[in-house]
Amino acid sequence: MSGIFGVVSKEDCAELLFYGTDYHSHLGTEYGGMAVLGEGFARQIHDLRQSQFKSKFFQDVGHMSGNKGIGVVSALDEQPIYLNSRFGPFCLATSGIVENAEALAAELMKKGMSFSEVSPRSVNATELIAKLITQGTDLVDGIERVFDLIEGSCSLLLLHRAGIYAARDRFGYMPLIAGKGPRGWAITTETCAFANLGFEVVKYMEPGEIVLLNEDGIMQRRPGRGRTQQICTFLWIYTGFPASSYEGINTEIVRERCGRYLAKQDGDIRADLVSGIPDSGLSHGLGYAMESGIPFRRPLVKYTPGYGRSYTPPSQQTRDLIARMKLIPIKEVIDGNRIVICEDSIVRGTQLKNFAVAKLWGCGAKEIHVRPACPPLMFPCVFNLSTRSISELAARRAIRSLEGHDLADVSEYIDHTSPKYGQMVDWIAKDLGVTTLRYQTVDDMVSAIGLPRQKLCLYCWTGQCPKAACPHAAFDIVEAMKSSGKRKAMKDQVDQQQLW
Ligand code: SF4
Structure with missing residues (x-):
């Protein structure tokens, strides 16, 4: 991106x-x-x-x-x-x-x-x-x-x-x-x-x-x-900056609404504090705290001086080391507490497991309830706006483990009301080592953004993209040429007035 x-x-x-x-x-x-x-x-x-x-x-x-x-x-x-x-x-x-x-x-x-x-x-x-x-x-x-x-x-x-x-x-x-x-x-x-x-x-x-x-x-x-x-839904969930708006809809506000929807799903959960994984998880966590009335606190803080976001060390080992070093736990906030922690999304789950959950348990957390602001990621971006591959996604690893092999049709695992979806989420929760895990639903995520569903790209979660837009659909060179021809007629009609 x-x-x-x-x-x-x-x-x-x-x-x-x-x-x-x-x-x-x-x-x-x-x-x-x-x-x-x-x-x-x-x-x-x-x-x-x-x-x-x-x-x-x-x-x-x-x-x-x-x-x-x-x-x-x-x-x-x-x-x-x-x-x-x-x-x-x-x-x-x-x-x-x-x-x-x-x-x-x-x-x-x-x-x-x-x-x-x-x-x-x-x-x-x-x-x-x-x-x-x-x-x-x-x-x-x-x-x-x-x-x-x-x-x-x-x-x-x-x-x-x-x-x-x-x-x-x-x-x-x-x-x-x-x-x-x-x-x-x-x-x-x-x-x-x-x-x-x-x-x-x-x-x-x-x-x-x-x-x-x-x-x-x-x-x-x-x-x-x-x-x-x-438009890419991930802009609001993770990649965009909180102060930015797309289609007139501010990112921070959407993240707060995501957190509110997560809290509504949880009903009367008992916890001592709510937080988020820095940076983007914090806004989702704030929304959760506002809806639930549970205090927002910071059990994990990110040490940013010296570690710019664009600093990309050459090896995976060094990248993991930097990720581990950046997130610092505050034992005085964590010890003995039941913690709800919001995250923008779970991609592989390895950094969440190794650099957040492990630190919270290590500092004496009593319970850890993880709440991702988007549904389980099932497909890598068709437009390569992210670098993940299908096999490394946590949901796909869960499915492979539960089925004994990869599945071509994962529709049952996408449906959050199906028993298979429940088994997949339980598997991921166990793998992460957390008390509970509950994902956002597609409908709530779409409602939190507020655009009509058909105007959003949801491919990462649903695997559906309109044929015309999908690079995986057969590319129709004849149609492309036709529209090239249509341009000349349009050119004569186009309004070239000054807008501002
Ligand atoms: S598949 Fe769609 S929603 Fe997912 S990252 Fe790519 S553009 Fe964004």
């Missing part, structure tokens, strides 16, 4: 861009990049695997000047990409995943194109998208071409002398939000970047919508395709 930020200012924008991009550090862990357009392009990319965005880019800001710029904290590839094209030079930053990148790159290479950037995958997806865009009749047409041709998801910011073209992924898996402030206009993945920089949200972009930001304001270049929306 990557985060992108762009700004057009009446003055020099480098500092705004630096802080705005830095507010996306919780999303990416591999590379950071900034590009500014003044008299010419200035671009800088740094490896963030062993350090943090601010420390790497602090010196660069003084050497970049211009009134418009884009930035990215990237989960995979080096970006922004610079390309000198027939539409003029531009820089591109993207957020998403292109499943068919190799096939698309092979097609372009047949036409004589070359690729220069390195990537952990065989193709740098941002470079590929930049080159696909240049195949269009203009930049907007090229961006729509990308929407038609890729399998997966892609939101992007394109920095050009005309301004910043911002395009939200056609299914809207990741958000893109436009803002206005006294110094100009901005576009962001995370609205938490706006508050301290003086921007206010003016538009939650729709899936497939394309806008242009420049000194005149924000102009729509293509309307959205709102009915296809499938």
Whole structure:
């Protein structure tokens, strides 16, 4: 998962861009990049695997000047990409995943194109998208071409002398939000970047919508395709920052509501304190405490100085060591108490078991009741917005152990009213070594967010995704070509009025 930020200012924008991009550090862990357009392009990319965005880019800001710029904290590839094209030079930053990148790159290479950037995958997806865009009749047409041709998801910011073209992924898996402030206009993945920089949200972009930001304001270049929306539910449960809102719905408030639903399910549970696993579990725990009336306390605190979230040590052993070191138990809060502990989700369950539950028992907890804010995870993300694999999921390990083998059809284990679901949860509780375990239901999670169910991606829990959106569904190249043809007619009709 990557985060992108762009700004057009009446003055020099480098500092705004630096802080705005830095507010996306919780999303990416591999590379950071900034590009500014003044008299010419200035671009800088740094490896963030062993350090943090601010420390790497602090010196660069003084050497970049211009009134418009884009930035990215990237989960995979080096970006922004610079390309000198027939539409003029531009820089591109993207957020998403292109499943068919190799096939698309092979097609372009047949036409004589070359690729220069390195990537952990065989193709740098941002470079590929930049080159696909240049195949269009203009930049907007090229961006729509990308929407038609890729399998997966892609939101992007394109920095050009005309301004910043911002395009939200056609299914809207990741958000893109436009803002206005006294110094100009901005576009962001995370609205938490706006508050301290003086921007206010003016538009939650729709899936497939394309806008242009420049000194005149924000102009729509293509309307959205709102009915296809499938925004990632995990943004509210875990990945998003508490101060951020998506589709106008704040993350902290959703987490509090998740905690309230968990408490309602528990009825008259007897406990001495409620808490959460830092960081995101704390907001769920607060909601639980508010609903149940049980005091919120902190038996586990996270030591963040010196351990930035983006610090990713090279080996699993070192990562485990860091995870163990970060979470510190407070014996005086834990000893002799019955504890309800909320967690955003249980992926493998190993860190929860080894670094939280073990510490609570070790400090004298009398009972431990674990309450994850989402249902058991059954499937890895189809859009690779997370790194988990199916075999390592705690629910899948439970099913394998109960059945003696992996199951292709896990629908009985997904149904929270079925006996098999109960057996699976009991197995996970035993494996974690906790007194009780009770998961959130899909319905309560959806209610806590407050969007219609069909506008949310719930694939991680239900395994269902709409055929049109699913990269696992057969990709229909004929349909893609047809919609390419339809674009010309639409182009003449499109409303290019200034929005703000
Ligand atoms: S599959 Fe899961 S992580 Fe991926 S977009 Fe859907 S909800 Fe988000």
